[in-house]
Amino acid sequence: MLAIRKGRVDALVAEGENGDQILTLQGAEHPYRILIETINDGAATLDPDGTVLYANKRFAQILGIAMESFIGTDLQLSVPSAGRQKLLGLITQGLRKKSEGEITLAPGDSGPRLVRFSFNPVQNGNRQNICVVATELTELVKANEALRSNEELLRQLSTRLMQLQDEERRRIARDLHDVTGQKVAVQTIGLMQVLSKDPGVLDGDARRILTECAALTKEVGEEIRTLSYLLHPPLLDELGLSAAVKWYAEGFHRRTGIRTDVSIASDFLRLPPDVEVTLFRVVQESLTNVHRYSGSPKAYVRVSSTRKEVRVEVGDFGRGLSPEMMTPAAGTMAALGVGIQGMKERMRQLAGHLEITSAKNKGTVVTATVPLSSLHVANELESEAAMAALASGVEGQSPDKPSRSRKKRILIADDHEIVRRGVRTLLQNEKDWEICGEAIDGNEALHKAAALRPDLVILDINMPVLNGLAAVRQILRKRPQTKILVFTVHDSEQTKKEITAAGAHGYLSKNKAGQDLLRVVRELLGPKTAAAANAGKH
Incomplete structure (x- = not known):
């Protein structure tokens, strides 16, 4: 009794013939009513038919209905017709157990509004009612949409950054290969040319210094090639x-x-x-x-x-x-x-x-x-068709006619003028050979091989329009008697396998050009074809 007098008890449970009954003390509901009226969610009580028995102000605000005309109306009439059937199902289920669902209300000043309704059965004496809570989700939905939009923008930015990274890697790798690497290769050729002079031309110290410079240049070339490959391997584009x-x-x-x-x-x-x-x-x-x-x-x-x-x-x-x-x-x-x-x-x-x-x-x-x-x-048939289209201009060539000159004709194909000049310098002093032409890409090499009928084609792998290995296959298809030497900075085992599979007769790294190019060319142009083919793969 003391607890009741001091307001410490809100309700009593009384046992009776019809079971337990909850007796609410007068004034005990006051703090709860204040709580319900001030929360940010809408709260209401419905009878089994869905008629509103009680609602706080927030519930009426969410539905956009005046409070004085809301009590005593059917809740279904407060939502658009498209959502009434769903709401009826939630109310029916809410008489037995908890049910939840989201319904889109009529557009307001800022567009359609999404509301989540939560229904729970509640026993009020002998009568079964339904307690419903309405939660406005519109702002949350907008925030989620903005978040998804920002995430998509971040993904697009990430995609662009990775594309730029790949493009920059490819550009740096090509610059290292096409510019720096080629200059180092030509420098190696020049140093080896000087070292190949008669012993009397250079004293011991000069020869030793040049030998050290040649070895150092070779190491630099290898390091440049490795860095270029790791940034963007040329084999990925070519093969x-x-x-x-x-x-x-x-x-x-x-x-x-x-x-x-x-x-x-x-x-x-x-x-x-x-x-x-x-x-x-x-x-x-x-x-x-x-x-x-x-x-x-x-x-x-x-x-x-x-x-x-x-x-x-x-x-x-x-x-x-x-x-x-x-x-x-x-x-x-x-x-x-x-x-x-x-x-x-x-x-x-x-x-x-x-x-x-x-x-x-x-x-x-x-x-x-x-x-x-x-x-x-792309399949092999498409690749072959593409190469055949490039080669279409060389169809119908007449077979070789006996040459009045006994000199062996050599075609040099490389997209770097400095390399072509270096190779020409090494070969042009040989009295039994003549440089019959130069090509700056694979397609030009293909056409000039048909028009000039060289005995030997020296070509690089990385060339524009048509890569070197594709050019090898097409040249040999049209002129199987022509010998082909692949002259490249690529010297991995996989590269050698691809060159052999293409049908080339020889392979030589540009780093070994000064010391081996003359020897390999002699072997390939010599009378022993099989021996030359084997000797040329270095």
């Missing part, structure tokens, strides 16, 4: 993903000691350039993570394709990733850094998917898949 991945795995093994097995079908098709760049970057980043984190002595790369997708897997047999690294806490970055995030973003741009699976002490596998539904994949 596609298959050759570039094999080349990178070969160099990765040499640099890190991690043996990397590569499995790619021999008939793997060319993909669009942006797809090849993305998948190559996935391989590059994944193998870098193998080296940094796995502790595995070996790794593997598998590239495959079906009618539906291209799939790339990079795996190792190391210590694996911890759960924290696989699923970082919200707002934090995984320990593997932004590389993984960059790979995922690159794959998202292609509508692809990146998956990482790992187990402790059982290694990690990175799997990238790209759907082919929206991609145009």
Whole structure:
């Protein structure tokens, strides 16, 4: 009784013949009424038919109805006709259990408004009523839409930044290869020319210094080539993903000691350039993570394709990733850094998917898949047709006529004038040879090979319009008697395999031009064709 007198009790539970009854003390509901009237959500009580028995001011404001005309009306009449059937279902369900639903109200000053209604059954004596709470979601929806818009803008910015990064890498790599690398190669030729003079021309100290300079120049050339390749491998543009991945795995093994097995079908098709760049970057980043984190002595790369997708897997047999690294806490970055995030973003741009699976002490596998539904994949027939179109101007050439001159004719094809001049300087003093022409791209080499009928074509791989290896195939198709020497700065094992597969008779690195070019040309133009073909591959 003392607690009741001091206002510490709001209600009593009385036992009776008809069960327990809750008796509310007079004035006890006052603090709760104040709470209901001041909250930011609408609150109301409905009878089983959906008639409003009570509502706070906020409920009427949300529905946009005057408070004095709201009590005693059917709640369904307060919403647009399109939402009435849904509201009736929520009310019916709310008589038995909790129900929730969202309904769009008539547009206000700032457009349509979205409201969430929550219904709960409530027992009021012998009568079953419904308690309903209305929550305005319009501002929340707008905030979410703005957030999604900002996220999309950030994704577009990220996409553009990665595109610019790839373009800048390609530009720097080409400058290193096409400008700096070529000048170093010509410098090597010049130094070797001087060193090849008679011993009496140079004293011992001069010869020693020049020899050291030649060796240093060769090392610089190799470092420039390696940096250029890591920035953007030329094989990716010239020969596609298959050759570039094999080349990178070969160099990765040499640099890190991690043996990397590569499995790619021999008939793997060319993909669009942006797809090849993305998948190559996935391989590059994944193998870098193998080296940094796995502790595995070996790794593997598998590239495959079906009618539906291209799939790339990079795996190792190391210590694996911890759960924290696989699923970082919200707002934090995984320990593997932004590389993984960059790979995922690159794959998202292609509508692809990146998956990482790992187990402790059982290694990690990175799997990238790209759907082919929206991609145009070039096949061998298309490539052959394109090359045949370029070669169309050389059809109908008459067979070689016996030459009155006994000199062997040589065509030099390279898109760098300084390299052509260096090669010409080395060869033009040989009395049994003549330089019959020069070409600055693969297509011009193809046409001049048909028109000038050289005995030997010396050409680079990286050339505009038509790359060197495609030119090799077309020249040999039209003039199988012509010998071809590929003269390039690329000297990886994968490059040599591609050159051999193209049918070239010889290969020579530009870094060895000064000491080996004359010898290799003599062997290729000599009478023993088979021996020359083998000797020319250096």
